Each structure stands twice: as C-alpha cells, then as structure tokens.
Ligand code: NAP
C-alpha cells in the first residue's frame with residue numbers, strides 16, 4: 443500500500459502521512475456501499491433526516507479541529523477554514539430536510555392513478571479537488587445521502603485530511619457502516635474505478651476540465667450519470683457609472699480569495715475605457731491592502747498556494763517580462779507564497795486572459811461599450827461565474843442575462859450559497875449542485891400507474 447505525506451504549504455513542514463487506497467480496496471468499498479445503500483433506502487425519511495442532522499451536529503462539535511486541519515493541509519486562513527467547516531454543517535442541515543420533501547407527482551390519467559417516485563440512484567462516487575476540500579465534498583455527499591444513496595468520497599491526493607475526518611464524524615453521528623466511505627488515493631486509480639466499476643451508478647466530479655472530459659467519456663460506457671464542476675475564467679465587468687470606489691475595493695476579494703485557487707475567481711477584470719484610469723488608481727491600494735500571511739493569524743486574508751508544484755505552474759504565467767501593473771505583498775522564506783499580481787496584457791488573446799491560472803493573478807482589460815463588454819466576457823470556453831458593477835438596473839439585468847455563465851452577481855462577488863443552485867455553462871460543467879433541487883439529481887424518476895378498474 444502506498445502512502446502520501448501531507449505538507450503544510452505555509453511552512454513546508456510535514457503534517458501527517460496518509461495510506462492510499464488501491465483499486466482492489468476501492469472495489470471492496472463499492473461492494474460494502476451497495477449493501478449499505480439497500481438498507482439506507484429502507485430507513486424512514488424522518489430517520490434519515492435525524493441522522494443527517496446528527497452528522498451536522500458532529501461537524502459543528504468538531505468545527506475548530508476541522509478548520510485547523512484544513513489550515514495545515516491546504517494553507518487556508520483560519521477564519522476562512524472555520525467558515526468552510528460551518529458551511530459543511532449548514533449544507534447537512536439544509537439537506538436533512540430533503541428526505542421528507544422528495545415529493546413525487548400525481549398525474550391525471552384515464553383509468554387509474556399515476557404517481558411518480560424519486561428513487562435513489564444507488565452508489566455515488568464523489569471526486570473532489572484540492573482547493574475547497576470540505577465544502578465541495580459536502581455539496582456532493584449531503585444531497586446524495588439525503589436522496590437515499592451511499593457515497594464514496596475520493597479527496598484530492600494533496601488535501602485528504604478533512605475528508606477523512608468527515609468520514610469519522612459520520613460514523614460517530616450514527617450513519618451506518620459503509621454508507622459514507624472516504625477513500626484517499628490516486629485519481630488515476632480510485633477515481634478511475636468509480637468510473638469503471640459498475641457498482642457505482644453516478645460520478646460527481648469537481649476538478650479540471652481535462653480530467654472532467656475524460657470522466658464523462660468513461661462514464662458513457664455504462665451510461666453512468668455524471669455531474670461535472672470544472673474550470674472557470676470569470677469576468678468582473680465594471681461600467682463607468684458604477685460606484686468605482688466600491689468596485690475597486692471589492693475586486694481583490696473577487697479573485698484573490700483562497701489565493702485565487704477558486705473556480706469562481708473573477709480573474710478577468712473588464713473596465714469601461716472612460717473609467718479605466720480612475721479604477722486602476724483605486725485598485726492599486728486595494729491590492730496592496732490584502733493581508734497575505736500566516737494562515738493562523740486571525741487577520742490574514744490570503745494564505746500560500748497549495749503546493750510547490752502548483753506554485754511552479756502559477757509562476758510560469760508571470761515571467762519576468764510580464765506586463766505587471768502592480769503587486770501586493772507576500773511573506774518571504776519557506777512556504778509557497780505568491781503575491782497578488784495585477785497584469786495589464788496588451789492582447790485580448792494573451793494566455794493570461796484565456797487560461798485558468800488558478801492563482802492570485804488577475805488580468806485587467808478595457809472595453810468600449812456594453813456590447814464590447816459582452817463580447818469580451820463571453821470570449822472564453824468557460825462559463826462559471828461573473829460580476830457586473832453598474833448603477834443602471836436595466837443594464838445590470840441585460841448584462842446578467844447575456845453573460846454565458848451559471849452564477850452572476852450584481853454589485854457584489856457572491857456566488858455560493860447552499861440554498862441556491864451552482865454550476866457552469868459551456869466547458870465549466872454539467873448539471874447543478876446545491877439549492878433546493880440538488881437531491882433530485884441523485885434520483886431516478888419512476889412512474890407507476892395503478893389501474894382502478
Ligand atoms: P484535477 O487534477 O482535475 O483533480 C481533481 C480530482 O480528480 C482529484 O481528486 C484528482 O485526484 C482526481 N483525478 C485525477 N485524474 C483522474 C482520473 N483519471 N480519473 C478520476 N479522477 C481523477 O483538478 P485539481 O487540479 O485538483 O483542481 C483544480 C481544478 O478544479 C481547476 O480547474 C478548478 O477550476 C476546478 N474546480 C472547479 C470547481 C467548480 O465547482 N466548478 C471547484 C473547484 C475546483 P488526484 O488528486 O489524485 O490527482
């Protein structure tokens with residue numbers, strides 16, 4: 443059995459060593475999950491809800507430990523890691539109400555009664571990335587369990603610790619053995635078995651577009667259900683009539699949160715030409731003010747990048763001759779630090795404008811008018827999120843309706859709430875997570891006709 447040593451990205455110290463699951467152990471987990479799911483499906487809706495609420499309570503009771511663990515494993519600032527653990531609790535509580543609300547329909551037909559049922563799919567494999575390990579896992583496992591499925595969770599190799607802890611908490615809360623299993627391992631081994639093992643009936647994947655395409659193609663072989671949450675290159679569109687002070691003050695937090703390792707990062711700032719100079723004057727102090735440093739410090743807003751390998755990948759986008767407008771600060775010494783960086787590329791097709799960098803690097807581009815803003819915003823294969831800053835309500839609505847992306851915000855950068863749907867257009871994904879309908883995507887609709895004559 444191979445293992446992986448987790449490194450703290452803030453100081454490069456060793457955190458712990460995790461044993462990795464192999465293909466055979468994955469298959470055995472699938473077999474246990476198939477059995478556990480059959481029993482779970484027979485648990486009453488109210489009892490399912492009670493167990494999910496107990497799971498939420500267990501997460502709440504362990505919140506500080508989960509947050510500290512995420513901080514050490516992923517380098518997230520402690521205040522943000524606490525928010526993430528709290529979010530897992532909230533997602534569980536929200537979907538704890540779902541088992542009793544999985545309503546079917548009664549459809550008027552001749553000669554009988556016609557009703558629909560939302561049956562569980564069976565075993566669901568959830569594959570998560572390293573950027574938000576706990577929260578993204580919960581978006582999959584909470585609604586899937588609520589809808590009567592068993593869940594196998596494969597965390598990213600770099601960030602397994604909080605997922606492993608969540609698996610323990612589920613058992614402590616009384617969830618049946620085998621119903622929710624966490625399987626740390628290689629994507630090419632454990633993740634791949636989720637795709638190929640016929641016992642897994644749905645794969646929920648969050649990660650890169652390249653791996654997502656491969657998973658979708660693999661799932662086709664068994665017509666396996668799939669949800670994909672993939673990359674992004676979202677636009678933050680600032681019109682000249684906006685509250686420029688507010689837009690500039692908020693812009694760094696729309697892209698540099700989690701050191702830019704956020705699929706929703708507004709990594710392209712598009713500014714109406716007439717306001718461009720003023721906006722840049724306002725943006726510079728806002729970027730300088732981002733507090734980058736020790737994740738354990740309560741005042742820290744941005745930590746390090748997740749790994750040395752990722753630091754190299756991000757750095758490759760900012761060679762010495764880059765068109766840098768200005769930079770924020772970052773600590774020296776050990777750790778995978780990268781200062782917030784604002785680029786002003788001269789071409790709209792520069793790779794810093796088109797590629798998802800997944801680090802604290804933003805490209806600012808001017809536009810001429812509303813039509814030009816939309817052309818530029820939509821000139822990407824991605825379509826996950828975006829922001830629009832304007833005081834013109836009509837324009838806000840027109841632009842929000844015309845940007846080809848799943849999650850837009852006006853005069854803010856908010857995008858994730860557990861009670862509202864989340865997901866991407868175009869190559870940013872397939873399907874939606876969160877919101878009131880998420881449990882339905884973990885069910886099959888069954889239609890039953892009962893003759894009355
Ligand atoms: P990744 O390389 O695609 O990995 C994601 C997960 O897939 C990891 O658990 C990985 O395991 C696993 N994996 C790798 N190869 C696999 C295979 N052949 N079969 C099955 N699973 C496989 O992505 P990442 O580098 O971790 O994350 C960054 C990307 O995720 C970015 O593009 C970002 O935009 C995207 N993302 C999207 C969202 C969203 O909601 N739309 C949210 C967060 C992140 P290993 O760790 O073992 O390689």
Ligand code: MG
Pocket residue numbers: none
């Ligand atoms: Mg990867």
